[in-house]
Amino acid sequence: MEIDYSKIKVIGFDADDTLWVNETYFRDAEHEFARLLSGYETENKIDQELFKMEMKNLEIYGYGIKGFMLSMVESAIDLSNGKIDNQTLGRILDIGKHMITHPVELLEGVEEVLHKLSGKYRLILLTKGDLLDQERKLEKSGLSDYFHHIEVLSDKKEENYKNLLEHLEIPVDQFLMIGNSLKSDVLPIINIGARAIHVPFHTTWAHELVKDEDNNGGYHTIDRLTEVLEFL
Amino acid sequence: MEIDYSKIKVIGFDADDTLWVNETYFRDAEHEFARLLSGYETENKIDQELFKMEMKNLEIYGYGIKGFMLSMVESAIDLSNGKIDNQTLGRILDIGKHMITHPVELLEGVEEVLHKLSGKYRLILLTKGDLLDQERKLEKSGLSDYFHHIEVLSDKKEENYKNLLEHLEIPVDQFLMIGNSLKSDVLPIINIGARAIHVPFHTTWAHELVKDEDNNGGYHTIDRLTEVLEFL
Numbered sequence: 001m002e003i004d005y006s007k008i009k010v011i012g013f014d015a016d017d018t019l020w021v022n023e024t025y026f027r028d029a030e031h032e033f034a035r036l037l038s039g040y041e042t043e044n045k046i047d048q049e050l051f052k053m054e055m056k057n058l059e060i061y062g063y064g065i066k067g068f069m070l071s072m073v074e075s076a077i078d079l080s081n082g083k084i085d086n087q088t089l090g091r092i093l094d095i096g097k098h099m100i101t102h103p104v105e106l107l108e109g110v111e112e113v114l115h116k117l118s119g120k121y122r123l124i125l126l127t128k129g130d131l132l133d134q135e136r137k138l139e140k141s142g143l144s145d146y147f148h149h150i151e152v153l154s155d156k157k158e159e160n161y162k163n164l165l166e167h168l169e170i171p172v173d174q175f176l177m178i179g180n181s182l183k184s185d186v187l188p189i190i191n192i193g194a195r196a197i198h199v200p201f202h203t204t205w206a207h208e209l210v211k212d213e214d215n216n217g218g219y220h221t222i223d224r225l226t227e228v229l230e231f232l
Numbered sequence: 233m234e235i236d237y238s239k240i241k242v243i244g245f246d247a248d249d250t251l252w253v254n255e256t257y258f259r260d261a262e263h264e265f266a267r268l269l270s271g272y273e274t275e276n277k278i279d280q281e282l283f284k285m286e287m288k289n290l291e292i293y294g295y296g297i298k299g300f301m302l303s304m305v306e307s308a309i310d311l312s313n314g315k316i317d318n319q320t321l322g323r324i325l326d327i328g329k330h331m332i333t334h335p336v337e338l339l340e341g342v343e344e345v346l347h348k349l350s351g352k353y354r355l356i357l358l359t360k361g362d363l364l365d366q367e368r369k370l371e372k373s374g375l376s377d378y379f380h381h382i383e384v385l386s387d388k389k390e391e392n393y394k395n396l397l398e399h400l401e402i403p404v405d406q407f408l409m410i411g412n413s414l415k416s417d418v419l420p421i422i423n424i425g426a427r428a429i430h431v432p433f434h435t436t437w438a439h440e441l442v443k444d445e446d447n448n449g450g451y452h453t454i455d456r457l458t459e460v461l462e463f464l
Binding site (some may be wrong): 031044060061063064067069073074077080082083084085086087089090093096097100101130131132133135149152154167213 | 243292293295298299301302305306309312314315316317318319321322325328329330333362363364365367382384386399
């Protein structure tokens with residue numbers, strides 16, 4: 001597949017599950033949540049109900065761990081028919097606090113890729129979710145100095161990207177986005193006329209899942225981040 | 233008191249309790265929380281313990297309603313010695329959801345001041361707290377068009393302001409900040425060499441309280457926002 005990257009001057013990196021592990025901790029948390037509630041329901045039912053609760057609350061809480069914690073609490077009350085004990089609720093809060101304070105675990109090849117690309121391109125970090133949480137992870141990651149600009153977006157839709165590129169005065173044909181989520185990092189970017197490279201992470205949140213059948217030559221999908229160096 | 237505003241080209245506005253009501257809703261929420269827990273403790277004790285819990289959790293949750301909700305849940309468990317019932321916990325979650333979805337109530341004179349100043353100065357909005365929550369309030373407020381730039385900071389310390397002014401390429405002597413919090417909007421600004429005008433709101437969160445004895449001519453304090461027009 002022939003895609004021209006010669007005009008690219010600015011590269012946007014997604015953070016969670018592109019530069020460092022994130023989704024794995026949510027899956028671990030959900031598993032622990034289901035274990036705590038195993039007296040009330042099957043793990044499958046608990047997973048389903050928690051996901052429904054998260055989707056119901058997404059509009060008011062947005063993305064991030066705090067909203068996830070609040071949805072776990074509300075879901076535990078519902079799943080137990082109002083019988084969940086305080087000790088278990090305390091443990092549910094601990095699951096979330098543990099996620100927030102977890103060390104940052106960089107994915108393979110991240111430092112090499114950022115180091116090599118930062119000499120040739122302007123790199124920016126584009127994440128969504130909780131502002132404090134993302135700032136903290138970036139600081140812990142030790143990667144701050146590679147980025148000219150960091151932007152935490154409340155969502156990653158075409159409109160969000162358009163506004164950001166306009167604000168940073170980046171022409172769309174000079175922008176490339178690299179990320180693990182087709183829905184958030186690739187499709188909206190292709191739709192506004194910029195370039196995107198898809199680096200799937202082994203775990204994807206159900207909310208971020210879209211069918212990968214729209215790729216009619218519009219973007220590359222690679223297995224590991226270091227492969228971007230073959231194109232850039 | 234003679235302060236020279238002639239060099240000012242960019243004005244930063246705080247949002248919560250400067251442009252619209254915020255702290256009042258937290259006080260109302262605390263009152264409702266104390267009412268729900270009145271079977272366990274006095275309102276005074278409940279207020280104190282909730283505040284302690286918020287301070288303990290501030291580093292991990294940051295500012296905003298979701299962290300406040302999580303602290304209320306944790307505090308309710310503690311204050312009741314692990315006996316708080318699920319129905320009451322559900323009501324505590326409802327207090328927070330109600331806060332998030334509350335309509336935005338503009339303070340007196342805000343539209344007049346922004347309208348007049350936007351012709352002469354570049355206006356930017358500088359808030360702290362939850363990103364989605366602040367974006368939503370700005371949208372509901374109908375004030376977006378007055379601002380050239382909106383920045384949600386994870387905190388408002390000297391370092392945060394310095395980085396922001398550098399990033400936006402605003403010389404400190406051309407910058408004026410207007411806000412209700414001495415601690416967040418005025419003192420750090422004066423300390424980095426920019427100008428600030430203090431517009432106290434009738435209610436201030438205990439965490440934001442500092443003694444106003446450091447004002448040795450460094451900034452003006454006004455009673456209502458429209459008075460800024462006398463200086464600018």
